[in-house]
Amino acid sequence: DALAHYLPRPWLDYAEGATALRVAFDVGRDGGPSDIHATGDLAGMALNLPTPMAKTAETPAPLDITIAGDGSRVDVAYDERLDIGVRLAGGRPTRVQARLNDPGLTPPDTNGVWIGGRADTVDGLGWFYLVRNLLTAAEEEATSTDDEATELAFIGGDLRAGELRVDNRYYENVHVRTRPMSDAPGWRVDLDGPDTRGQFTWTQPAGGRVAIDGDLARLAIHTRPPEPDDDHGDGQTPSPVIWPEVDPRELPGLRVDVASLWVDDTDFGRASLSAATRADGWQLERLALDDGALTGWATGRWTRADGRTRASAETRFEGHGLPGLFGTLGYPPTVRAERARVHAQLEIAPNPNGLDLRALDGGVNLALDNGTLLSVDPGAARVLGLVNLYVLPRRLQLDFRDVVDQGLAFDSIRAHFDIDDGNAYGDGVRIETPSSRIDIEGRIGLAARDYDERVTIVPKVGSGVAIASTVFGGPIVGAAVLAVQELLKQPIQKFSSIGYTLKGSWDDPQIAEPSAEQ
Secondary structure, X not given: OOHHHHOOHHHHHOEEEOOOOEEXXXXXXXXXXXXXXXXXXXXXXXXXXXOOOOEOOOOXXXXXXXXXXXXXXXXXXXXXXXXXXXXXXXXXXEEEEEEEOOOOOOOOOOOEEEEEEEEEEEEHHHHHHHHHHHHHHHHHHHHHHOOHHHOOOEEEEEEEEEEEEEOOEEEEEEEEEEEEOOOOOEEEEEEEOOOEEEEEEEEXXXXXXXXXXXXXXXXXXXXXXXXXXXXXXXXXXXXXXXXXXXXXXXXXXXXXXXXXXXXXXXXXXXXXXXXXXXXXXXXXXXXXXXXXXXEEEEEEEEEEEOOEEEEEEEEEEEEOOHHHHHHHOOOOOOEEEEEEEEEEEEEEEEEOOOEEHHXXXXXXXXXXXXXXXXXXXXXXXHHHOOOOOOOHHHHOOOOOOOEEOOEEEEEEEEEEEEEEOOEEEEEEEEEEEOOEEEEEEEEEEOXXXXXXXXXXXXXXXXXXXXXXXXXXOOHHHHHHHHHHHHHHOOOOOOOOEEEEEEEEEOOOEEEOOOEEEO
């Protein structure tokens, strides 16, 4: 507690547990103030800092803290990974300088918050939120004491990262340099490296909204599969409200142009994004992709007024880049197609909760040609009602040549969904494969995360032996039926399709016993 008086509160908020420190100080003959030195290995204390500074309570890490006797500064050296210099006035920080793995780096000689250095891996979002919390806490303290001189401002940084992570996306060998703008209240950020080249500005006029303006020659996004859903196995149903913590009235204005956009190995060509702020929310004026794996556009609006949220969006894309699009949005790729066409018109009806799927209405048209439904965790495919279609034929013991280890190969998929109150109704979903036709009709609960569908499979075999094998008990009986057919010299047409129902939750849908149909 005594040391906490000298350290900025936000830094202490990231520490959890207790640890022993050795404290030493000198007492002069004149009784004047002496520097205080505290050292320890932090055993028993976790540091919930962003990567690469995180530490578990079980892992020791040397720590050295020096507090000036006159209370003017605090210097921290942590595990040869981080050096923090804090300068104080009246017990409150005026300057915070953090150097990662590079004690020789010289920060600017000015007050404010500065971060620099190098690291193999950096949690970009984590450090963004940490700096924001530090600045917010300093501003609140300055406001409470009516002392504007103690306010901290972010004055820039110089950081090199072997891997810069943003959720499940990352960028390799990035050099980020940030400095204040001279002609506006904000910062300029320069990016350099094989994945990111260009610059953008971050401005915020007094009393106004943040505006981000960027021009990038190249942006190459690498993705990792997202972590399993938090609700797996615990019986909890995820909230039907998307981004409940986001207020559209606080979103920034955006203008970003990317000359060359890549997602993993997919070239998306040129990309542009334009979004404007509104008094009651935020408007996506246009997101456009050209000359790449997908071409098309998206527009939208998200507002909140009088305690109620309203939103709408329209999008139209065509091309072969759906796996890359899924990856960018945080979903595993679930479908691969040589050509895909998607058109969607959606809206969230006015409601007090936010982007509530229970208030979702609209329609989606989908056309896919020559591809595969990939055999991975269904993810976004659940929303399209295509969950586990590559598994179902096996579970029904149908011998389809197009069911392979990678998934279910198809010639075409055509689907239209009408969405009403968070339920997608598809009465004309058809999948054509080399050896079958699959028709799907029924309801997909986007908010309730459940199914109530009927699936019909029509094998493309003249003899009907696949259906006979399934309905009558196995390949031996099926072979007997085929033999009878050959003797009679006429095809058996009675059993031309097989149907079953799919009901239950997305995570554990129940498949009813198949029934033969005319």
